[in-house]
Amino acid sequence: MKATRQTILDRLATSRAPVSGDALATELGISRTAVWKHVQGLRSDGLSIAAVGGQGYLLRSDILVAEAIRDRFGATQPARIGHDIEVLDETDSTNLEILRRAEQGADEGLVIFAERQTQGRGRLSRQWHTFAGEALAFSLLLRPELPPQRIPEVPLVAACGLYRAIAGFAPEVRLKWPNDLLHEGKKLAGILTEMRAEPGRVHALVVGIGLNVRAPAAGWPANITQPVTDLASAAGREMNRHDLAAACILELDRTYGQWLAEGFAPIRDAWWRAHAASGRRVRVHDGKGYIEGVASALDLDGALLLDTGKETRRIIAGDLELVA
Numbered sequence: 001m002k003a004t005r006q007t008i009l010d011r012l013a014t015s016r017a018p019v020s021g022d023a024l025a026t027e028l029g030i031s032r033t034a035v036w037k038h039v040q041g042l043r044s045d046g047l048s049i050a051a052v053g054g055q056g057y058l059l060r061s062d063i064l065v066a067e068a069i070r071d072r073f074g075a076t077q078p079a080r081i082g083h084d085i086e087v088l089d090e091t092d093s094t095n096l097e098i099l100r101r102a103e104q105g106a107d108e109g110l111v112i113f114a115e116r117q118t119q120g121r122g123r124l125s126r127q128w129h130t131f132a133g134e135a136l137a138f139s140l141l142l143r144p145e146l147p148p149q150r151i152p153e154v155p156l157v158a159a160c161g162l163y164r165a166i167a168g169f170a171p172e173v174r175l176k177w178p179n180d181l182l183h184e185g186k187k188l189a190g191i192l193t194e195m196r197a198e199p200g201r202v203h204a205l206v207v208g209i210g211l212n213v214r215a216p217a218a219g220w221p222a223n224i225t226q227p228v229t230d231l232a233s234a235a236g237r238e239m240n241r242h243d244l245a246a247a248c249i250l251e252l253d254r255t256y257g258q259w260l261a262e263g264f265a266p267i268r269d270a271w272w273r274a275h276a277a278s279g280r281r282v283r284v285h286d287g288k289g290y291i292e293g294v295a296s297a298l299d300l301d302g303a304l305l306l307d308t309g310k311e312t313r314r315i316i317a318g319d320l321e322l323v324a
Contacts, residue, residue, distance in 0.1 A: 002071075004028055005038045009047070009059075009068065014238045018055035063133065064113055064241060072246030080109045081140050081253035090116040094139035095194055095208040101141065102196065102204035108143040111249060134214040134230075136245055140252065142205040144260065148197050149301075151205065152316070153264045155179040155193045156302045158207045160271045161255030162189060165247040166211075167274075170234040174276035177295070177304050177320050181211075182276055185322070186229035188212055209248070213239050268298050277322055282306070284318040291315065292323065 007028060011019050021039075025032045039057055043049055045067055050058045066085040073082070084107070091097045091114045098112055114137050117130040130137040142154070159179035166173050166181060166189070174182050181189040189211040196203045212230040220228055232239045259267050272278055275295070283292040284306065293308035304315040 004030065004034075005041055006071065008035065008038050009042055009242075010240060012042075012049065012057060012059035013240045013242060015059075018050075018052040018058040020056040023056070064115065064245065066113075068242045069113075069245045069249070072242055073250065076250060078109070078249060078253035079257055081142075081256055082111050082249040083107075083109045084111070085249075086110075086112045088112060088114045090114060090118065092119040093117050093208070094137055095192060095206050098139040098141050098206045098208075099194065099196065099204065102143075102206070106141055108141055109253075110141040111138055112140075113138040113245065130210065133241075134212075134216055136209070136211040136213055136241060136248070138245070138248075139206055139208040142207065142256070144202060144205065146202065147200060148195075148202055150264075151193075151195060151197075151202060153259070153267070153302050154205060154207065155191055156271050156298075157255055157259045157264075157267050158191050158193070158209070158252060160267050160274070161252035162191065162209060162211075162248060163271075163274050164255060165244075165251035166231065168247060169239065169244065170231055173234065175271060175274045176276050177298075178302070178317075183229050183231075183234040185276075186227040188229055188231060188234060207252075211244075211248070213241055213244065264300065264302070268300075268302065272298055277320065281323040282320050283323055284315050284320050286315065286318040291318075295320075 008024060011024065021032055021035045024035045039049055045065055047059065047065055048063050052058050064087045066087045069085055094112050094114050094117065098110065101110060114130065115133065117137055155178050159175055163173065163175050163181060170183060172183060173188060176182050179191040180187055189209065192208040193206065195205045212228065214232045215230045255267065277295045280295055282295050283290045284304070291306060291308065291313055293306040293313065295304060296307040296312065297305045299305055299314060306313045306315055
C-alpha cells in the first residue's frame with residue numbers, strides 16, 4: 001500500500017497538469033475508489049491536492065512535506081545530517097532560522113526547508129530569490145568539534161556533497177570556486193555558510209543552500225545579472241523535489257562524514273576534478289580589483305591557487321569568472 005501511495009505522489013509531483021484518477025487506477029491495477037483513498041491519505045499527510053473537475057488530481061505547487069522526504073531515504077538513513085527535517089511555508093531566511101534554533105540548543109543535523117524566504121541571501125550580500133514550488137531553499141546545522149581554522153573547508157565540503165547529489169540528475173553539472181554549481185556556465189545553485197564561534201571553538205555552523213529546480217513561470221527577475229538556469233532544464237526532464245531533497249541530504253551527510261573521518265584531502269581532490277575552471281584561465285575579483293591567472297590548484301585549506309605567470313597567488317575569498 002505504501003508503494004502504491006508513493007507512486008501516486010510521484011505522478012502528481014512530476015506533473016504540472018491534473019492527473020486522471022482513471023488513468024492512475026489503470027496504471028496501478030486498482031479501483032478508482034482505491035485511488036481516491038490513497039489521495040485522501042496523502043491529504044492527511046499535509047499535501048494540498050485539488051480535484052479538478054473532469055480532469056483529475058493536481059498537486060498544488062509541488063508542496064514539500066518532511067515525511068515524504070524521509071520516505072525517500074529508504075534503507076540508507078543519514079548518520080548526522082537529516083535526522084530532523086522541517087518544512088516551513090515561509091521564513092525570513094533558513095540560515096537565520098537555523099541560527100535561532102542553534103541558540104535554543106538544537107542538535108547537529110537539523111535541516112529546515114522553506115517554500116518562501118523574505119530575506120533570502122547569497123554570497124557577497126546578494127539577494128537570493130526563492131520561488132515557491134520551483135526551487136529548494138534549505139539550511140542545515142553543523143556542530144563539528146574542530147578548531148575555527150578548519151571552517152573555511154566547509155563550504156567546499158558542502159559544494160562537493162551537493163555536486164554528488166545533483167550529478168545524479170544532470171551529469172554535466174560542474175563546480176565553480178568556491179561553492180557555486182553551474183550547468184553550461186550558468187548558475188544552478190549557491191551555498192552560504194555562517195557561524196557562531198569564540199576563540200578556539202565553533203558553537204554552530206550553518207550551511208544554506210539554494211537550488212533552482214525549475215524556471216519560474218513568470219521568468220527570472222530582472223535584478224539577476226548573471227546567467228542562471230534550473231535543474232529541470234539542465235536534465236531535460238521534470239524533477240520531483242522530494243527525490244531531489246532526499247538525494248541532497250544523503251550526499252551532504254555522506255560527504256560531511258567523510259570529511260570528519262578522513263580530513264579535507266579526499267574532498268579537495270574530488271572537488272578539483274569537478275571544478276569547471278581547473279587548469280583554466282580565470283579572473284577573480286577580491287573586493288579591490290581583478291586578479292587574472294590560471295587556476296592551478298586548491299590549497300590545503302581550500303584557498304584557490306592562481307598562477308599569474310609571475311607568482312602563485314593564494315585567493316581566500318572572491319568572485320571567480322572564466323576567461324574565454
